[in-house]
Amino acid sequence: MPSSLTLPIIDISAFTTSPKNNDKIRRELKIKTAQKIHEACRDVGFFYLTGHNVPQEICEQVLKLANEFFHLEDAEKMKLSILNEDMARGYQRLGENVTKYQKDWHEALDYYKPITRDHYLAKNNLPLRGKNQWPTNPLEFKEVFEKYVNYMINLGEKVMSAIALGLGLEENFFEKFLDDPFWVMRVIGYPPLDSSEGTDRVGVSCGEHTDYGCLTFLNQDNTREALQVQTKEGEWIYANPIPGSFIVNIGDMLNVWTNDVYRSTLHRVIHKGNSYRVSVPFFYEPNFDAKIEPLKRCLEINPVKRYDSVIYGEHLLKKVSGNFEIVDKQAS
Numbered sequence: 001m002p003s004s005l006t007l008p009i010i011d012i013s014a015f016t017t018s019p020k021n022n023d024k025i026r027r028e029l030k031i032k033t034a035q036k037i038h039e040a041c042r043d044v045g046f047f048y049l050t051g052h053n054v055p056q057e058i059c060e061q062v063l064k065l066a067n068e069f070f071h072l073e074d075a076e077k078m079k080l081s082i083l084n085e086d087m088a089r090g091y092q093r094l095g096e097n098v099t100k101y102q103k104d105w106h107e108a109l110d111y112y113k114p115i116t117r118d119h120y121l122a123k124n125n126l127p128l129r130g131k132n133q134w135p136t137n138p139l140e141f142k143e144v145f146e147k148y149v150n151y152m153i154n155l156g157e158k159v160m161s162a163i164a165l166g167l168g169l170e171e172n173f174f175e176k177f178l179d180d181p182f183w184v185m186r187v188i189g190y191p192p193l194d195s196s197e198g199t200d201r202v203g204v205s206c207g208e209h210t211d212y213g214c215l216t217f218l219n220q221d222n223t224r225e226a227l228q229v230q231t232k233e234g235e236w237i238y239a240n241p242i243p244g245s246f247i248v249n250i251g252d253m254l255n256v257w258t259n260d261v262y263r264s265t266l267h268r269v270i271h272k273g274n275s276y277r278v279s280v281p282f283f284y285e286p287n288f289d290a291k292i293e294p295l296k297r298c299l300e301i302n303p304v305k306r307y308d309s310v311i312y313g314e315h316l317l318k319k320v321s322g323n324f325e326i327v328d329k330q331a332s
């Protein structure tokens with residue numbers, strides 16, 4: 001039974017608004033914010049973010065459009081099936097996504113940063129080079145979501161500056177790893193689980209996992225008691241929605257960079273309520289070919305090196321292919 005502990009709430013406006021104060025005051029505000037982010041990343045790996053400057057209207061609009069899409073007929077949704085493309089971009093029907101070899105009880109539309117001809121994936125003949133599939137119903141879906149992606153990339157950059165400061169590095173430290181940031185966006189629909197016998201709707205809505213990359217920004221509807229986060233002590237707590245905020249969590253690449261000073265925390269979704277839940281996690285990632293390895297600054301804190309270097313994109317490809325591997329591996 002999840003406990004009633006809650007996640008920290010952090011206002012990032014010192015990084016997102018144009019300077020009103022003189023440089024010294026602004027710098028102090030930034031350092032204070034960065035310190036809070038540092039503590040949250042170190043202790044929980046999850047926090048609520050306010051003052052992010054992404055208009056509430058667009059956050060609500062993406063959830064509303066997602067909800068409308070998921071309520072279309074199956075045949076209409078299947079026109080965007082991932083099978084049309086690279087097995088990753090597009091629509092996944094209920095039970096098609098898998099976490100740790102178990103089916104997840106959700107449907108989703110998945111988007112990845114579009115790939116140009118000179119991209120690492122193209123040059124190395126790797127998968128994930130399909131086209132994003134946008135619905136034409138609802139009509140404004142593509143336009144609104146593309147706008148949303150731009151807001152989120154911008155926000156990702158700001159939070160990474162705060163993380164750099166919080167680690168005692170220059171604010172622009174991560175710039176060289178993030179000047180062509182990859183991104184992934186999942187638009188997810190969760191019908192309620194049902195524990196009655198004879199139904200498919202049992203198990204979990206999204207199995208426990210950590211996220212793969214750098215930062216995740218979760219925009220969720222007002223459904224409560226669905227998303228759960230594991231604390232250091234192994235307890236599960238609810239990450240209920242707080243209007244006007246994103247839930248932010250760190251991904252595996254920040255574990256590597258910080259040599260486990262920060263935690264990419266396990267989380268899962270178990271949605272048993274009556275509503276149809278919609279969430280839109282946006283994954284802000286490093287450059288696809290970024291080489292990530294423990295930072296000198298973090299090796300001063302945790303001196304035993306826990307990770308070899310990893311190319312972000314290779315880590316992602318491994319994880320994405322695992323999202324479709326069902327039970328056969330379970331036995332091995």
Ligand SMILES: O=C(O)CCC(=O)C(=O)O
Pocket residue numbers: 186188206211218220227267268269279280281
């Ligand atoms: O829907 C949610 O609340 C979380 C989804 C999630 O953790 C993910 O897609 O990585």
Ligand SMILES: [Fe+2]
Pocket residue numbers: 209210211216267281
């Ligand atoms: Fe996640």
